[in-house]
Every structure is written in structure tokens, then in C-alpha cells.
Amino acid sequence: MGPRSFRVSVALALQVLLAMPALAVGPAQLEPSGVNISDTAALQRGARLFVNYCLSCHSADYMRYNRLAEDLDLGEELVMDNLVFRDAKIGxxxxxxxxxEDADAWFGKAPPDLSLVGRARGPDWLYAFLRSFYQDDAGGWNNTVLPNAAMPHVMWPLQGIARPVYATHRVGEREVQVIEKLELASPGSMTPEEYDGAVRDLATFLVYLSEPAQLKRKSIGIWVLLFLAVLVLLTYLLKAEYWRDVH
Ligand code: HEC
Known part of the structure; x- marks a missing residue:
């Protein structure tokens, strides 16, 4: 490879690298969710919302109730009383x-297991998705983040009912109607701020659910780094000690 073709390949590789974040983000920027999975109170509230509003359709087949009891600082009794509604045991x-098959027939699509959705979609997507349901003109539910989602807006009693506000855009000769924003047409039992907080809690729980070990991994990580820092210091002192005789 001559120097010129080498330069061209480097330039191409750089362009691909620079374009990558844009590809990963996709067309619309998502609002940051502010999810913090070391917030145990948020995890507890999120778990409660999850069992009340989601567990009727979605499973979380990789999570056991007794693990919840341990990770969320809830005793097994509290979990049995507050989070287990069906005839299930703590293990x-x-x-x-x-x-x-019934689910398929009812919704046109079986609700997916949500064990890994926190990793697959990420907290910002979940936060946006659960705040983007609206009622269309025919009275059905739709969602701006997952258009034509087969999932109804199960938390509408909390959020209220949002309706779309359209804007007209020109695409060449044609005019197209796009949803500019959603507006709350009738309020729910929560204020918009409270609802955002509830959705943040739920997203926090889903992110935890997708990798329960991250709670421990992150707290152990700090100790590992501290240990390495001490080790570096000791190694340096040892080196200084050895080289003293040589110099
Ligand atoms: C009435 C049944 C039902 C309930 C209750 C329900 N969902 Fe869904 N959900 C669905 C169906 C059906 C889909 C598939 C939607 C599609 O792909 O069109 C879905 C899809 C999803 C997805 C998208 C998965 C993906 O990556 O495509 C997420 C996230 C989700 N639900 C979260 C929740 C949460 C959180 C709750 C509780 C607040 C909840 N759902 C309650 C039926 C339900």
C-alpha cells in the first residue's frame, strides 16, 4: 500500500468512526431519563408499579421474588404482601x-418478556415510550415512540389522556401532517411531574431487572479501584526502595 492509499484509508476509517454516534442515536434525540439504579427507594416504587400495571401482561422470567427481597432491601414478608398477587411462592x-397464544389473539402480538428490555432499549427510550401514549381520533391508543404499538396505555388513570397536536410539513409538492407534540386533554390522578417521576422509577426498575448484578458490580468496582490505587502506591514505594541501592 502506497502512502497515498494509506492516507485515504485512514481518512475513510476516521469518517466511519465519526459517523458512528449519529447512527447509534437514530433520528430523534431522547430526553435523558435521569435513571439512577443505586436509588433503592426508586427501585422499590418502580417494582410496585411494575407488579400493579405490567405484570398482568408481561413476565420477567429471569427474576425471582426472593432476589427482589434481597436487592431492594425489602424483607421476604413485605415482598409476599405487597408484590406477589398471584399464587406464587417467594422462590x-x-x-x-x-x-x-391467547395474548396473540387479544393484542395481535404477545407482550414480550421484559427481563432484558432495560438493556435492549435503554433507560431513555423506556422513559420516552411510557410518556408518549396518546389517544387517536378513532379513540384507540397509539404511541409516538413505538408507532402503532399493540400495547394499550395501561397507566392512563395516572397520567390522564393525551391528544396529538399536528403540524403541517412540506415534502416537495406534498403536505404531510406530523405530530408536533402531545397535549394532556384530560388529567389523570397524578400531575405531569408526578407521572414523569413514576415513569422514571419504573424505568429504573426495568434497568435493574435487566442486570441485577450491576448493583453489586458498581459498589464492588469502587473498592477494586481503591485497592488498585493503594497497590500502585505500594509498588512505587517498593521500586524506590530497590533502586536506592543501585543509584
Ligand atoms: C394489556 C397488556 C399489557 C400491559 C398491562 C402492559 N403491556 Fe407492555 N406491551 C404489550 C404488548 C401487546 C406489547 C407489544 C407491542 C408491540 O410491539 O406492538 C408491549 C410492549 C411493551 C414494550 C416494548 C418492548 C419492545 O422492546 O418492543 C415495553 C417496554 C413495555 N411493553 C413495557 C410495559 C410496561 C412498563 C408496562 C407496565 C406499566 C406494560 N408494558 C404493561 C401489552 C401490555
Missing amino acids: ETMSIAMDP
Whole structure:
């Protein structure tokens, strides 16, 4: 490879690298969710919302109730009283009774297991998705983040009912209607700020659910770094000691 073609390949590789963040983000920027999974109170509130509003359709087949009890600082009794509604034992997974075939028939699509959705979609997407349901003109539910989602807006009693506000855009000769924003047409039991907080809690719980070990991994990580810092210091002192005789 001559120097010129080398330069061209380097320039191309750089361009691909520079374009990568843009590809990863996609067309619309998502608002930061502010999810912090070391906030145990948020995790507890999120777990409560999850079992009340989501576990009827979605399972979390990789999570056991007794692990929740331990990770969320809740005793097993509290978990049994507040988070387990069906006839399940504390060592069982958060599965559901719904038959996937029935679900398919009811919703046109079986609700997916949510064990890994926190990793697959990320906190910002979940935060946006659960705040983007609206009622269309025909009275059905739709969602601006997942258009034509088969999932109804199950938390509408909390949020209220949002309606779309359209804007007209010109694409060449044609005029197209796009949703500019959503407006709350009738309020729910929560204020918009309270609802955002509830969704943040729920997203926090889903992110935890997708990798429960991250709670421990992160707190152990700090100790590992401290240990390495002490080790570096000791190694340096040892080196200074050895080289003293040589110099
Ligand atoms: C009435 C049943 C039902 C309930 C209750 C329900 N969902 Fe869903 N959900 C669905 C269905 C059906 C889909 C598939 C939507 C699609 O892909 O069109 C879905 C999809 C999703 C997705 C998208 C998964 C993906 O990556 O595509 C997420 C996230 C989700 N639900 C979260 C929740 C949360 C959080 C709750 C509780 C607040 C909840 N759902 C309650 C039926 C339900």
C-alpha cells in the first residue's frame, strides 16, 4: 500500500468512526431519563408499579421474588404482601398466567418478556415510550415512540389522556401532517411531574431487572479501584526502595 492509499484509508476509517454516534442515536434525540439504579427507594416504587400495571401482561422470567427481597432491601414478608398477587411462592420467578397464544389473539402480538428490555432499549427510550401514549381520533391508543404499538396505555388513570397536536410539513409538492407534540386533554390522578417521576422509577426498575448484578458490580468496582490505587502506591514505594541501592 502506497502512502497515498494509506492516507485515504485512514481518512475513510476516521469518517466511519465519526459517523458512528449519529447512527447509534437514530433520528430523534431522547430526553435523558435521569435513571439512577443505586436509588433503592426508586427501585422499590418502580417494582410496585411494575407488579400493579405490567405484570398482568408481561413476565420477567429471569427474576425471582426472593432476589427482589434481597436487592431492594425489602424483607421476604413485605415482598409476599405487597408484590406477589398471584399464587406464587417467594422462590418463584415473576412469570404470568397468560397463555401466549391467547395474548396473540387479544393484542395481535404477545407482550414480550421484559427481563432484558432495560438493556435492549435503554433507560431513555423506556422513559420516552411510557410518556408518549396518546389517544387517536378513532379513540384507540397509539404511541409516538413505538408507532402503532399493540400495547394499550395501561397507566392512563395516572397520567390522564393525551391528544396529538399536528403540524403541517412540506415534502416537495406534498403536505404531510406530523405530530408536533402531545397535549394532556384530560388529567389523570397524578400531575405531569408526578407521572414523569413514576415513569422514571419504573424505568429504573426495568434497568435493574435487566442486570441485577450491576448493583453489586458498581459498589464492588469502587473498592477494586481503591485497592488498585493503594497497590500502585505500594509498588512505587517498593521500586524506590530497590533502586536506592543501585543509584
Ligand atoms: C394489556 C397488556 C399489557 C400491559 C398491562 C402492559 N403491556 Fe407492555 N406491551 C404489550 C404488548 C401487546 C406489547 C407489544 C407491542 C408491540 O410491539 O406492538 C408491549 C410492549 C411493551 C414494550 C416494548 C418492548 C419492545 O422492546 O418492543 C415495553 C417496554 C413495555 N411493553 C413495557 C410495559 C410496561 C412498563 C408496562 C407496565 C406499566 C406494560 N408494558 C404493561 C401489552 C401490555
